Amino acid sequence: MPHEIHKSIARNAVLMKALPEQHIETLLSRALWRHYDRGETLFLQDEEATAIHIVLDGWVKLYRVTPNGNEAVVSVFKRGESFGEAVALRNLPYPVSAEAATGCEVMHIPTSALVDLIRHDSEVGLTILSSTFSHLQGLVAQLEQLKAQTGAQRVAEFLLGLCDRETGPCAVKMPYDKVLIAGRLGMKPESLSRSFARLKAAGVKIEKDVARIADVETLRDYVEEEH
Amino acid sequence: MPHEIHKSIARNAVLMKALPEQHIETLLSRALWRHYDRGETLFLQDEEATAIHIVLDGWVKLYRVTPNGNEAVVSVFKRGESFGEAVALRNLPYPVSAEAATGCEVMHIPTSALVDLIRHDSEVGLTILSSTFSHLQGLVAQLEQLKAQTGAQRVAEFLLGLCDRETGPCAVKMPYDKVLIAGRLGMKPESLSRSFARLKAAGVKIEKDVARIADVETLRDYVEEEH
């Protein structure tokens, strides 16, 4: 198992990047690694948090089951992203459930390891605060998107977020499950399908789980357009 | 000016409640008080944060101006609630703008006062983390509401949140500006009007800026119902 690769991914996560080498080693030495198959549950809503989580590979989705039985995807975490910091630290129950959206590798850092560290270095607390704050801003952005943009525009922005190029053509790989993407974007799978159909006009072609973008800038213009 | 009342409100804010008396005094001694008229701006998006804010009276709205020029109300803070903790602490620019939704009294605690305190007591950092986390959960709840409930249901939940009783009839006073409420609930004033009209069937009567709820439990059932 390529633990070294995973370690270097973990080192670059927001949670760790700002910490001194010595602290990183401490955390890594107390961390747990685990593979999750697609669909497997990491934790359930209202469970008590005992660790924070860093995604090393694959996608993890955070969701809530609404009283009506619908599933609302709150966010999706990809390689190098961490979640659960604030809850773990306060020994609170998780406000959401977490599930592997694809097969994935996840590192777990026990709460106790963090608490010990914070007692020695207040900078760690600030780092956690910072990552919590990023999540908060991400949610604000989502809220805004949901209110102010059409479905097709949200899809376009989602694709642009997966792009690794600034201009010209680009092909992005999506997670296998389109229900997941639809949920993340606040719509039903049918609407996602229709949005993709509309994006053809903006130069987007869907082939299985790969989206081919003819020109990134054209698509960006589409997002900015009104209606 | 009844500073004593305001002080006791500030003491009970999430930010302070958990702190030892001595620290509270320190913060209060360095705090600024100010009155804002309705419509006045507290700060603008992208401004650098130099203080955190506690609402002592009235309502403050946090909003973003979207690229299209629309205003999206992110959240509304009422008496006893605080905001801006995480930004102030990290010396980041505000991600949202803040404006007095009604005439209001606000206390400002300079960042430096907080930073000094955190250096002496790591518990302060945890407290701030906790309040940041509450905001985060509030946003998750909003996101969920927006995706899974109809306009009328969102309005009903908003009214229930203003209720001080658990059962029976209840009258709640709303802010004067219905545009604000509509924004907070992610809809246009016209839709808010229609939602109110629908809620008549659930025993809600609107009289100017007071909503009379015939039976709180009936309204709560309405929220739980599908469609």
Add this chain to the structure above:
DNA sequence: CGAGTATCTTGACATTCGTCAAGGGATAGG
């Protein structure tokens, strides 16, 4: 290779919400 299942797409229809426009009621100022 073939059948069965799951997932994605497409269509028709009902509902909801935004937009535009007109009307009604309250308040302030003359």
Add this chain to the structure above:
DNA sequence: CCTATCCCTTGACGAATGTCAAGATACTCG
């Protein structure tokens, strides 16, 4: 007391989305 203005309400219409249903495509297991 009257009038002008502002805000809220109501109606009509169109666009977007959810729902239901059917068909298409891909994947799995025998």
